[in-house]
Amino acid sequence: MPRTLLDKLWDAHVVADLGDGWSLLHVDRHLLHDLSGTAGLEALAARGLRVRNPELAFATADHAVSSAPGRTGESYAPGAPLWAGLRARAAEAGLHYFELGQVGQGIVHVMGPELGITLPGVSLICGDSHTCTHGGLGALAFGVGSSELTHALATQTLRQRKPKSLRVRFEGTMGRGIAPKDLILHLIGRLGADAGTGHAIEYAGSAIRALGIAGRMTICNLSIELGAKIGFVAPDDTTFAYVAGRRFAPKGADFERAVAHWRTLASDPDAVFDREVTVDVAEVTPTVTWGTSPEHAIAIDAAIPDPRAAPDAERREAWRAALDYMGLEPGRPLAGTPVDWVFIGSCTNSRIEDLREAAALARGRHVAPGVTAWVVPGSERVKRDAEAEGLDRVFREAGFAWREPGCSLCVAANGERVPPGARAVSTSNRNFVGRQGPGARTHLASPAMAVAAAVTGAITDVRRI
Amino acid sequence: MQPFTAVTGPAAPFLEPNVNTDVVIRIERLTGVPRDDLGRYAFEALRRNPEGGQGGDPAFVLDTPRFRGAPILIAGRNFGCGSSREGAVWALMGLGLRAVVAESFGDIFFNNCFQNGLLPVVLPKEAIDRLAAEATSGAPLTVDLVAREVRAPSGAVVPFAIDPQRRQALLEGLDEIGATLTREAEIAQWQARDRAARPWIWATA
Numbered sequence: 001m002p003r004t005l006l007d008k009l010w011d012a013h014v015v016a017d018l019g020d021g022w023s024l025l026h027v028d029r030h031l032l033h034d035l036s037g038t039a040g041l042e043a044l045a046a047r048g049l050r051v052r053n054p055e056l057a058f059a060t061a062d063h064a065v066s067s068a069p070g071r072t073g074e075s076y077a078p079g080a081p082l083w084a085g086l087r088a089r090a091a092e093a094g095l096h097y098f099e100l101g102q103v104g105q106g107i108v109h110v111m112g113p114e115l116g117i118t119l120p121g122v123s124l125i126c127g128d129s130h131t132c133t134h135g136g137l138g139a140l141a142f143g144v145g146s147s148e149l150t151h152a153l154a155t156q157t158l159r160q161r162k163p164k165s166l167r168v169r170f171e172g173t174m175g176r177g178i179a180p181k182d183l184i185l186h187l188i189g190r191l192g193a194d195a196g197t198g199h200a201i202e203y204a205g206s207a208i209r210a211l212g213i214a215g216r217m218t219i220c221n222l223s224i225e226l227g228a229k230i231g232f233v234a235p236d237d238t239t240f241a242y243v244a245g246r247r248f249a250p251k252g253a254d255f256e257r258a259v260a261h262w263r264t265l266a267s268d269p270d271a272v273f274d275r276e277v278t279v280d281v282a283e284v285t286p287t288v289t290w291g292t293s294p295e296h297a298i299a300i301d302a303a304i305p306d307p308r309a310a311p312d313a314e315r316r317e318a319w320r321a322a323l324d325y326m327g328l329e330p331g332r333p334l335a336g337t338p339v340d341w342v343f344i345g346s347c348t349n350s351r352i353e354d355l356r357e358a359a360a361l362a363r364g365r366h367v368a369p370g371v372t373a374w375v376v377p378g379s380e381r382v383k384r385d386a387e388a389e390g391l392d393r394v395f396r397e398a399g400f401a402w403r404e405p406g407c408s409l410c411v412a413a414n415g416e417r418v419p420p421g422a423r424a425v426s427t428s429n430r431n432f433v434g435r436q437g438p439g440a441r442t443h444l445a446s447p448a449m450a451v452a453a454a455v456t457g458a459i460t461d462v463r464r465i
Numbered sequence: 466m467q468p469f470t471a472v473t474g475p476a477a478p479f480l481e482p483n484v485n486t487d488v489v490i491r492i493e494r495l496t497g498v499p500r501d502d503l504g505r506y507a508f509e510a511l512r513r514n515p516e517g518g519q520g521g522d523p524a525f526v527l528d529t530p531r532f533r534g535a536p537i538l539i540a541g542r543n544f545g546c547g548s549s550r551e552g553a554v555w556a557l558m559g560l561g562l563r564a565v566v567a568e569s570f571g572d573i574f575f576n577n578c579f580q581n582g583l584l585p586v587v588l589p590k591e592a593i594d595r596l597a598a599e600a601t602s603g604a605p606l607t608v609d610l611v612a613r614e615v616r617a618p619s620g621a622v623v624p625f626a627i628d629p630q631r632r633q634a635l636l637e638g639l640d641e642i643g644a645t646l647t648r649e650a651e652i653a654q655w656q657a658r659d660r661a662a663r664p665w666i667w668a669t670a
Contacts, residue, residue, distance in 0.1 A: 015655040016648060020630050024648060026655060028666050035495065036549070047642070053656075055669050064496055078496045096669070122666065129549040129573055143573055145551035147580035147641070155645045157652055161628070163572075193483050194543035197569055227546060229572040250665035258665045293483045314482050314541060321481070411548075413492040430547060432487045434510040 002268035005234050006165045006200045009140040009265070013123045015157055025160050027056070027152045029117055029124040029139075031108040032095070034061035034082040035413060036127025040149040041089035049154045054094040056156065058117050059086055062107045063413045065100065067376050067403040073100055076414045098380075106379020106405040109133040109347035113217065114381050116246025120235035120262040125152055129224045130347045130429065135232030136217030137239055138265050140200075142229045163230060164198055164274040167267070169205035172281040177463040179357070179446035180215035181349060181427070183207065184222040185287040187279055189297030196228030199274065202267060203233045207281040213242040214353035221348045222429055225294035234266040286462055289431045289444040290334050291322030296431070297444070298334065300461045306330035325433055326441050327421070335459055339443070341424035342373040342454040343436070344400075346410035349427035349447050350378030352385050358447040359391040361455075361462070367399030368457030374401045376408040400454065412437045425453035467582030468638030471609040472563040476537035477526045478597035484540060485547030486574055490556040492548070503552055504559020527560060531603040534560070539597045540567040542590075545574025554581045564608040566615065568593055579631050582638065584610060592623050610635060 003011075016024040032040065037059055044051065051057060064079025065071065073083035083100075090097035098104030104111055109130055112118040120138035125131060127149040134141035144152065152158055170183055188195075201223050208216065216233045223231025233239075240259050243249045250258045267273075285299040296319075298305070307323070307330065310316035323330060328337070344350070344358050355377065367373045375395050377383040383405055386392055392402045408416050410428035417437025418424045424442050427450050431442040443459060452462040487510075494506045513522040522528045527535065538557070544567040545553060554577045557565070564584040578585045586608060588596070596617055600606055604618035610632060615623045634641070660667050 016651050018630070020628065022630055024645065024651075026652075026659070035492070049642070052652075055667070063492075078493070082496060117669075119665070121663075127549060129547065143549040145549050145554075145573060145577035145580060147551060148576065151642050151645065154642050155648075155652060156656075157645060157648075159641060159645065193546060194569055197543065197572060224547070224573075227543060227572065248669055250668065254665045254668065258663075261663070293485075295483070314480060318482055411492055413496065415493075430485070430487065432485050432547060434491060435487050438491075438510065 002271040004165045004271040004273060005202050005232065005265060005267045009121065010162050012121065013140065018159060021161050023160055023162065024157050026123060027125050027156050027158060028122040030057040030152055031112055031124065031126040032057060032059040032086065033063055033108050033126070033128060034065065034079065034086045035063040036146060036149055038082045038085040038089065039146055040127060040153055041093065042085065043146065043150045044153045051093040051095065051153050052156045057095040058112065059090045059095050060098040060105045060108060060111060061086055061100065062406045063411060065406050066414055067406045067408040067416060069404060071404050079414055101380065103381050103384070106381065107347045107350065107407055109221070110350060110378030110382065113137055113213065114246065114379060116243055116249030119243060119249065120239055121265050125158065129229065130221055132223040132229060132231045133217050133221040133347055135220040135223070135230065136213055137243070138232055138235030138262065140230065140232065143224065163200045165202065166196055166199040166228065166275045166277070167202045167204055167273045169278045170203065170207035170281050171205040171278060172207055174207060174281050174284070177286055177448065178284055179448055180211060180218040181446035182284050182287045183279065183281060184219045185289065185294070185297040185444060186284045188222065188226050188294045189287065191226060191277065193225060193293050193295040194227040196223060196226035199228050200230035201226065201228045203231060208233055209236065212238060212353060214351040218348055222294065225429060235262050286446065286449050288334060288449060288459060290326065290328060291319065292325055292431055292433050293322070294431060294444065296322060300335055302334065304328050304330050304332050304334050335461055337459045338423065338457060339371060339425050339453050339459060340422040341418045342371060342450050343409040343424055343426040343428065344374065344447055344450050345376030345378065345408055346428035347378065348429045350376060350382065352382050354427065354447045355382065355386050355391050358451045359394040361448055361451040362398040362400065363394050365398055365455040367454045371454055371457050373399065373454040374403055374409060376403045377405050379405050409436055411435065425450050425459060466580065466638045466640065469563065469582050469584050469610055469635045471607060471611060472536045473607040474536040474605050475532055475603045476539050476566070476596065476600040476606040477532035477535045478539045478600050479526050480539070480541040480597060482541040483543045483546055486545055486550050486553035486571070487548055489545070489553040490550065492550065495550060495552045500555050501559065503556035507556040507560050536561055536563045537606055537608055538562050538565045539593060539600055540565050542568035544570050546571035549573040551577045551580070554578055554583050558583055566593065566596065566608065579635060582635065584608060584635060586615065586625050588623060588625055595621070596623065
């Protein structure tokens, strides 16, 4: 019987069939960060249990650490015990741990792939909903809450029900100025924020094949904003070339053996999916969110939606509330709306590829008066590579702040906030009410669109500059 | 985990779609507030006076006299989408909630509910709208996990489906970690086989 990639990834990790569609799944890789990881390790210790397989667990602080230049683990005082706790617990349990300032520190979803911790075909979890990012390498990766996290630490397994399968094909060639972020925001705008609920999404099609790993990770990263906790791309030669030589990746004969296995990780040609969607990539324009859900995404040249045109009463109310929070008027163009802040960073768009794209546009331009613009590299590795290429200089000369790696303004868990009422264009993943700080107004966009906003001082179509 | 059999009481209608876990509980509250106090900060982004209770926000349903401390929430579709923070469940339970009825839930939040004894009930939109209309008066509803049904003040009975293993675990207040630890031999055996089949997974020195 033909199998989907989900079938193959799932079946390969079943330790026991628990009945009624439930499986005891093996966890090959566990990433821990300072918020949920520290709490999980403490909960485990409180129960008198130990980490079953510390060699499969990798920890670093990203959420509650300052991104200010010269920061230490104590710069943001409320985060200090979390950072210190993670370090102490990791040492005690014998986990891999990456300290601030060391290569390996960074947003867990950036550091995992870049160190070769994330590999095709692994099952990978983290107490973080954007764990789906790792699917860009063909991993079965998903976020969990505190209880499941503790369960995985204690048993190296999780009790899971297999989700349904949804295949999204992005077909065709991206136009000038279009980024992977635009593809996925476009899709969420079209299908809605709950379209993927209960599903694992396989991204396929010619446009996905043409993308590098960073772009695939950007797309997989937003699976959760489509409602799916799992999203992935079948690994291919692009993936194997990316993985080769990374610190924790297999070497020599082991690598060859692994690649032979990884080549089997694709949906069979006649596999049947529970649902299929196709997107003609040529139709995608730069896409920006206007409201407070990622499904509030529209083309840059579209008008701000009118609640009176909403498809049902609930959405009419939700659109009204969103417009009110965002301080926007229906019917007017979104382009031209003045912005106060620009954030380039987060597990969605803080990789070296993102920063290169942003720097190419920032070079020779300058951040508009009154705009605060930050670049927060995703990891220490990204930061060092960017500095070696001179990207930090490009950003600084253009008036951007160049900061230390972490989650920073994406989630505002480290005291860094967009002020109340201020409008931000952000390369992150959530435009929720209060996400970037109480009262902050977030517009999600690609790195290029973020630079366009920074240098013009308004939401701007990058194709016009 | 707190076992769940049935709960009876007012059901607060809150039908906004896509209510995310960031809105349920701000991330900064998870670093500074003990788990048992999170209820005070639930939905603070939507409440003018987050610490609620006294005074409260008349515009926010859970702060109205009728629904303050209600054990049931009737929510909009895709409730609990977004972040994996289990603190969202703790905050809801801190408000006194034991069951949330909605058309759909965020996947991770849905899992987290079952880990803590908060019952998420999935019902079709028509049923949600009907129950919400009846609940508006503040008359008590019953969510009964044993009988797998919601009983409305009018006497209407709405059956719901629930995964049998999840139902059993909730009824018993099952400790999943304890249950899985009894399978240690199977896990060890699987890992031994995997070390031979995929040695690269295990070479992490």
